[in-house]
Amino acid sequence: MTLEIGGLTVRFGGVTALTEVDLTVRPGELVGLIGPNGAGKTTLFDCLTRRVEPAAGRMRFEGAGLEGTAPHEVAGRGIARTFQQLGLFSGLSVRENVMVGAHRHGRSGFGAAAIRPGRVRREERAIRRIADEALDRVGLLPLADHPAVHLPHGTLKRVEIARALAVRPRLLLLDEPISGLGHDEIADFARLVRDMHLTSDIMIIVVEHHMEFVMNLCERIVCLDSGRKIADGASGRVRRDPRVIDAYLGVVPWASPAGRP
Amino acid sequence: MGEPGGPAVTGPAGDGPSRRPPAGGAPVPRPPFLRVRNLRTGYGPARVLQGVDLEVEEGEMVAVLGQNGAGKTTLLRALSGLVRGRGSVGLRGTELLGRAPEEIARRGVGHVPEGRGVFAPLTVEENLRVGAHLRPGSELAEDMRHVLTCFPVLRAHLSQPAGSLSGGERQMLAIGRALMARPRLLLLDEPSRGLAPLATRRLFDVLRAISTHERVAMILVEQKTQLAAEFAARSLVMESGRLVTPGMAGPPGDPSTQGTRPWHGSPPGPGTWQGSGPPSTPDVWQGPGNPSTPDVWQGSGEVWQGPPSGGRSAPGRPRPWGRSHG
Amino acid sequence: RLTEEDDVLPAGACAGQQVTGISGDAIRVGGIYPLSGPASAYGLIASGARAYFGHVNEEGGVDGRKIEFVVRDDGYQPARAVEEARRLVELEEVFAIFQTVGTPSTAAVRDYADRRRVPQVFAATGASRWGTDWEHPWTIGYQPSYVAEARVYAQYLKETVPTATVAVLYQNDDFGRDLRDGFADAVRGSGVRIVAEQSYEVTDPGVQGQMANLAASGAEVLLSVTTPKFGAQALAVDAAVTSWNPLHIINSVAVAPAVMAGVDTGKVREIISAVYQKDAADPEWADDPAVAAYRASLRRYAPEADPAAQQAMFGWTAAQAFVQALKRMECPTREGLREAVRRLDEVSVDTLMPGITLSTGPGDGFPIESMMLARFAEGRWASFGEVVDTRAVFGPVRTAGSAG
Amino acid sequence: MSGVEVAGRTGHRRLAVGQVAGDRRRAWPWPRVTLAALAAAACLVPFLLEPYRVFQLTMVLVHGIALLGLNLLVGHGGRVSLGHGAFLAVGAYGSAIMTTSLGVPYPLTLPVCALLTFGAGLALGRPALRLSGPYLAVVTFAVAVVVPLVIKRFGTVTGGSMGLSTPVPAAPSWTGLADDQWLYLLVLAVAVAAFAVARNLVESRAGRALAAGRENPAAAEVLGVRLDSHRTLAFGWSAMYAGVAGTLYAWVVGFVSPDSFTVTLSIVLLAAVVVGGPGSLLGPLLGGVFITFVPAVAQRAGDAVPGIVSGVLIVVVVCFVPTGLAGLLRMAAGAVTRGTGRG
Amino acid sequence: MGDLLLQVVQGLSLGAVYAALALALVLVHRFNGIVNFAQGELAMLSTYVAWQLLEAGLPFWAALPITLAVSVSAGALVERVVIRRVEGGGELACVAVTVGLMVLVNAAAGLVWSFAVRSFPNPFPAVLSFGSAQSGFSALGVLGVVAVMMLTLHLFFRHTGAGLIMRAVVADPVAARLSGIRVGRVLSLGWGVAAGVGAVAGILVAPLLFLEPNMMGGVLVYAFAAAVLGGFHDPVTTVAAGLAIGVAETLAGTYVKFVGADLKVAVPLLVIVAVLSLRRGRAVVRGTG
């Protein structure tokens, strides 16, 4: 029941965005994925959600390969992601956005929807409940009917996270979830993630450049640089790794606890 | 119009005019480089800016902070003409309000918007060339070299469509493109968003260098308050549609001030960013006069402590997030 | 049930007949024309008719009744024609529908007119089915049928060039097919042969390609079954292609003054058409009192219309025929009108060519069946030869689609 | 607690209702009462108005049905089709041929034509929807150009350019209704069903997925939406609506001909969707009103005026009221509610 | 053989006209990124202006520049007043607004000039001998004008910075403004120049097809076909496609019996569909938008 990535290589024309990346994530793990800009973090997510075809390597999730999965089947496998640039449906309301996230919890298509038998109605109610739960979790229930446009950036980010939660994923890929968020919101979001992490077996991979956030939240951190994995381990170790410092951090964040109370 | 709408703010560089003798030796004091008076705007019935006053001098970097949705982006959009405002915005004495964005841009205002408007189908190089299209062709090569030294990452991607860049690369391209026009005033909407720590630092170095050497005025909206505080000459807070100086309502970092929760609630200490490790660039990471308050982000413990309570959330206001997960 | 709201005469010889839209001093008449859309050139017909009704009203009306003419636009779409017909009949309560334009619109309205028992008189279409359709007595056509016109040309060719080879350019709809088929029928068994055929769609931009193909046949005669725009294009091609110089027969629908003015007719061997009404642009009729009255009224009641336009003259003439029919009603009722238009007896109309009259009767649903040939020379149409009465020469028209 | 309060707290300033498409906030506090009143009015109308007005309203409903379908594709699916007149033609001709040549009783033609056009829509939708934006518009435009020609081409079946007359359904004698009233009620019933189905679709999982694919295909796909099949099905359904409308059209008008289904019809349909309000449920009905009444009313002002009026109306609505007449109505409703101090 | 040549020449002259209108479509698409359904009607309007000037007694070569000037400013005006408002409003809005313009302009022209067919003088000598076939339609003259326009546009796109600016404007008008590009001018210029090219197309087509408000309706379909074949992008391919369509259409009527004249118009349309289904290259744009 793990995510195993082995020898993953992605090329775009002449550019190699990922080179033989290996990564194993176990249930209940919360992994921080860091690396300089253009290191290939988003590309890794794109591979997992089947938006990019790897040139080589394998990806197994819960014992089955991901290679043959069509992009729209990824959610059905229990994988959800957020997008680095907002990827909301701006013509829909906030709730509808999140309900699309719960798409995989229903089965009815056009035909059934047209006549709307009891089964469909129950399903709709279930989807709505899932959506409302997710919205409640991020505190957006009161705004549920507002169109998902022209809201502050931070609010929209939360909608997106609620949408990913509505998938009820077993693997959650968060691509810079807190960029553009204010400090409070970061704290709240960290609490949310931590809570999820503690109460369920969900695997979470977070890409973030916000060091305090990542270092505090994730026990394990993976660092990519120019498509290669250069570090993988406990956060304390990784942040002192000279290669990581060199390529990414520049300085060691609070390397020495000496000055602390 | 009078200024009861908000405190007239004069930053530390308020005595800027005296730096250069007024042209023609007239006794009239030169107006500030950028003077915003009672700027009001909104979307439809929603009023967002309710009388913003601001003065920025050449070469000065002003940070605008504020709560999510406070209207920081709207302020920049109003300055660059993307939304229509009322009041007055004078740039070196010329009124900008009412002018089209392109005319404002031609007067030397560069705006790197929140949405990172890069021209997705165009290559990186073409994007940069578009940025420089108003400049004499002879300087193109030099400007290009300059921007590529500022953002060396872009060099490897010159012929790649901008739409296929990574988030951070796009960000750098957007800023690079704005720099290509050699603006006099640069409006940056969360420039550090999506940038790696090292890249952020480099970016701010670059911005500082440009602002000091080329005397480019900058208004930058930032969420990373401490970063802004360290680089910017002044930090202002957007609050109920007005800009206020945090110092006036209470010193930065003083959690006692009510109603400005994002600003005061944020950990102002640079300790989070910079340990006592290699003090390689202390000037970068440590703004003058900013006491280190490293208690916020406990690097050692795994417990998320969060910022000190009290200042962050006004009493009686439920926090929107994570309520059931204490 | 349908007529429950309609007024009927309570007593007398005409008892039980409908008198909706007609009173002692007024008759309400409706017309449906394509004032907009692709066929809007035919909108001029309404102007001509309006001018004539104005003229009649000025002179005291028909038996003391003033004619109110309500014009509606169908944009040449059958569905809208039905809608407008219903509007005219049910809302405006007209006495009769005087003219619908085009075969599709006429066909669309026909069933409705039949159900409501409203006369649909002198539809502006030459399809031969109106004259042979006995199941819809409320609908009647007006102009010479396309078949009749085709017969005139066939007759002329048989007499003058008995071994002619003919190339046909026709519009691919009922109009084009009716005329082409009529021509093919009429020349069957003679030495005149059709050697090439090309059709075009109304939506086509031009007929240059078709003309190039026809030129390849080298036929001696070109029969151009077209509407004005395409007829003009065909003439222009004929003028330009020097290697092919056929006798150019252009059907009467296509003849328009502006068209002829623009063509370098000197380069075309001979242009022939058939006519049945006077041409206001022709100096021959410059002093004709009928044409003078037409010009004067048109200027007065429809100043926007060009008097030289065939369509305006067409509307005028048809309106005149309609008034004649009204005068001949035995009962001032819809039924009376229906009878009157089906019992026209050599009724003359002063803007028709001399010698051409309107006649209908049992077994004859075609008001006009005679035409004259005309040749285009020196910028004008000059009629020549005798009036050809096609019914006399070829017998009654029979169409495949008709019941009778 | 009210949304306004939350908005205040989180710094959100709320948008006015009706300003953006897809806004699902309730603007009108008495939906049920209004709906009941409307239903009652709709049922009473044929007994109150002149037959001609009844006929006009019938045509509004027929157009409304076609527009509901087109709106499903254009408004909800975000795909521009300039070829829906073709499906109308298929439905109308299907019904006309079945009743006249094959002697099928008219009520039967409705489901048959619906299936037929659904199939046609699927068949066309599959390849066509791969095309993006303007290309789809151009291709469907091409279809709209070709269909009347094809109808003419197979004149032995279709009656060619002469068209086909079909019997107008007569009211069964037990109803005691006039034919017009009967037809109106028949069409009304179909329209209500069509409306209900459209509403169900839009507010279902499938409908949301469709809209999601319109707004952001990549994100929708990651969330498990099968874009291809959703879009193709939407095309099929929208074609089916057009087919049903075509069938009803043949019943109501009693005559079909190629000239009834030219490109102009397709263009007018698209314009009506935009004027009515793309992506709303009320929009198609308003669009039907637009199609039916603008030419009829504007004619009074002069011959060429209908074209000018429709053109100006389209341009003005697109430029100034992107949410269409339906959006305008919602805004008005919002204003009324605010005025009466509710909501 | 002579027949074939004659047909080819006819086809070329018609094709050149399609190509001219297609060039206008391509221009608008490249400047503004929208497909202009009103292009044909605007061209028709310009032709009426020219006709009116000629009626007033102006010589052809004096009327032409005036017409062009009027068309260019009218095109720019339309863009400024109408199109500007839907800029960035999505494809549906763009299609709808140009369709609305099409309806409007057609009706207005009918109101002003009536729907009567009018002849339009041919600027070129009427008869040209072309091998064994002789043909009017000044096929060569039309071809020459179209070739000149095509080359000008080609050079303009290829060798000036304007091409880059235009692409930037189409890619993201707001970002282009922030870069100081006078987007409004670029867009107006696009419409203006396109209207000018359209006017030339109209003036070339009017002597062949005769002048009436619905003159361009049929031409537009073929012009679309040509523009699609040219990918709404490249003037040279567009013109080549226009010519090919003209010739193919003429020959198909004769040599492909099944197609016959009725379905001839279907030929280019089938070509469009075929080409579009074959070419499905997607732009490399990441992210989610």
Ligand SMILES: Nc1ncnc2c1ncn2[C@@H]1O[C@H](COP(=O)(O)OP(=O)(O)OP(=O)(O)O)[C@@H](O)[C@H]1O
């Ligand atoms: N379609 C493409 N063609 C060429 N290069 C590409 C393409 N897509 C991505 N790349 C390159 O691959 C590299 C990896 O990109 P990726 O988005 O994965 O980076 P990232 O780690 O997410 O960076 P960031 O932190 O800036 O978001 C980048 O250098 C990018 O320019």
Ligand SMILES: Nc1ncnc2c1ncn2[C@@H]1O[C@H](COP(=O)(O)OP(=O)(O)OP(=O)(O)O)[C@@H](O)[C@H]1O
């Ligand atoms: N186009 C718009 N239409 C209507 N309301 C808008 C629009 N854009 C922004 N708003 C509203 O205006 C307010 C201010 O937004 P703005 O983007 O300026 O905030 P901000 O301070 O930049 O926030 P953030 O931290 O999210 O960037 C918000 O409440 C937002 O909902």
Ligand SMILES: [Mg+2]
């Ligand atoms: Mg990334």
Ligand SMILES: [Mg+2]
């Ligand atoms: Mg912002």
